[in-house]
Each structure stands twice: as C-alpha cells, then as structure tokens.
Amino acid sequence: MKYIDKNEEDVVLAKRLRDGEAFPFSCHDGLSCFTECCRNLNLFLYPYDVLRLKNRLEISSERFLQDYVDMVMREGNYFPDLLLRMADDDRTCPFLNKSGCIVYEDRPDTCRTFPLEQGIMFNGPKGKSTDIYFFKPPDFCLGQHEARQWTTESWSEDQGAVTYHKMTARWSEVKAMFQSDPWGLEGPSGPKGKMSLMATYNMDSFHDFVFQSTFLKRYKVKREILKRISADEEALLRFGFEWLKFFLWGMKSQYLKLRR
Ligand code: SF4
Numbered sequence: 001m002k003y004i005d006k007n008e009e010d011v012v013l014a015k016r017l018r019d020g021e022a023f024p025f026s027c028h029d030g031l032s033c034f035t036e037c038c039r040n041l042n043l044f045l046y047p048y049d050v051l052r053l054k055n056r057l058e059i060s061s062e063r064f065l066q067d068y069v070d071m072v073m074r075e076g077n078y079f080p081d082l083l084l085r086m087a088d089d090d091r092t093c094p095f096l097n098k099s100g101c102i103v104y105e106d107r108p109d110t111c112r113t114f115p116l117e118q119g120i121m122f123n124g125p126k127g128k129s130t131d132i133y134f135f136k137p138p139d140f141c142l143g144q145h146e147a148r149q150w151t152t153e154s155w156s157e158d159q160g161a162v163t164y165h166k167m168t169a170r171w172s173e174v175k176a177m178f179q180s181d182p183w184g185l186e187g188p189s190g191p192k193g194k195m196s197l198m199a200t201y202n203m204d205s206f207h208d209f210v211f212q213s214t215f216l217k218r219y220k221v222k223r224e225i226l227k228r229i230s231a232d233e234e235a236l237l238r239f240g241f242e243w244l245k246f247f248l249w250g251m252k253s254q255y256l257k258l259r260r
C-alpha cells in the first residue's frame, strides 16, 4: 500500500491506472516465472491479512505474531509496520511449497492485488481517502505479456480482493494518523502502544479485552454492535479501528462512548 499525497499526484500519474482502464495479465503454472514472485520479497501484512492467516493456520493471533511476523518502525511513523518473516536462506515466503501457495484462499492483500499496487491518496491530513492503483509488474513477471485484459474492478473481484481492499483502506486511514506522535512520554512500546497493536493485529486478545476486562464498564457500546463483534472477527477488527480513533485522538464514534 502506498500513501500518495495530493501534491505528489503529478509525479506518479504515468503509472496510475484510471477507472475502467485495462491492463493485460494472466498468471498460471505453465509460465517459467511461476512462484518467482513469492521469493526474495518484503511482504507487508495488514490487520485483515493477519486475521485471515491465523484462522487459516488454526493458531492464535499471538502465536501468529510470534512465529510469522517481524515488526519495523519506519522513519516518520509512530506505529510499526508488520512484515511476513521470510525463510532465512533466500527470503522465500514460508507459505510456498513445490505446488504453489499453501494459504492461497487466505493469501494476503498484496498477493491478491499483484501485479497491481494499491495506493491511498489523501486530500488533506485528515481528509477523505481515495483508492488508486498502479500497474507495475517486475520484469521477470511474464504474466504481463499474456493477452487477457482486466480492469482494477474485474481483477479485484476475480482475486477475491474486494473485502481485503475495503479493510486495507479503513486501516490506511487510521495508520495515516500515526504520522504524528500519539504516545507522548510513554513512547510506542508503552501501554497505549501495546493496546493499539492488540486492537489491530491481535483479535483473540482484543476479544478478551472487550468482553472479559472492565472495558464495558468504561465504555457504552451499542447492543447490536456488541452482538456483532462478539461473533464476527471482521466486525471486531472494524470496531478496533473505531476504538483507536476514539481512544488515541478523541474522535467521536457512532459505535461507542465513555460511560459517565
Ligand atoms: S506471472 Fe507474475 S504473478 Fe504469476 S507466477 Fe509469474 S511472476 Fe508470479
């Protein structure tokens, strides 16, 4: 996911796909580049990716984060980025085997979107965001020379990426707010930072936090929202984003308010 400032639009226009613009692509195991794109890569994981993958592997969020994730704090940001931990030797994806991707139905957003890259353009520091897409496969990717044509919409639908893109766009709005420091003296590894990581990347612990701590004594949450988030982790994740905006930046929420 790229963050594009409105002022940068002219710089990246050449690579941007316009609405309805077609691009050629087809990927299949008959191509000599098959699985090349799963090696020697940096793969960023977004909150919905982690949710889908930990369920696919039937392990807890905590275990997934311990065993499969590296965290990096990039300059100019106050929330870590999560990267899938690659195999040590040639930085191959841990989910690649001889026949291909073993988590294919739950592969991350970036894998579904490839050979496109999703960008989020903001019209101001807290303005509304717009999804934009770039077509820029690496030279080794032979799928770009195939005849089949797609648009960004038809490609997203074909790849089962529609929900992923919506969840990534929601997350990107929250993530962009971390370009200023919300932590104060306690820093990103303090209690607020840990809770923020939990509310976005650790749905098992966040579920316990909402339903088994004093959370509901402190926050009033609409009954229908509570019912939904108790049984649906995707809804719980959306609630996590909403809670963070309220908790860290005091933004008004339709989901919850403080009890008096
Ligand atoms: S065509 Fe591109 S996406 Fe498909 S396997 Fe080859 S490198 Fe990967």
Ligand code: SF4
Binding pocket: 037, 038, 039, 043, 093, 094, 095, 096, 100, 101, 102, 103, 104, 107, 108, 111
């Ligand atoms: S998750 Fe699957 S598609 Fe994505 S890089 Fe790994 S093996 Fe390839």
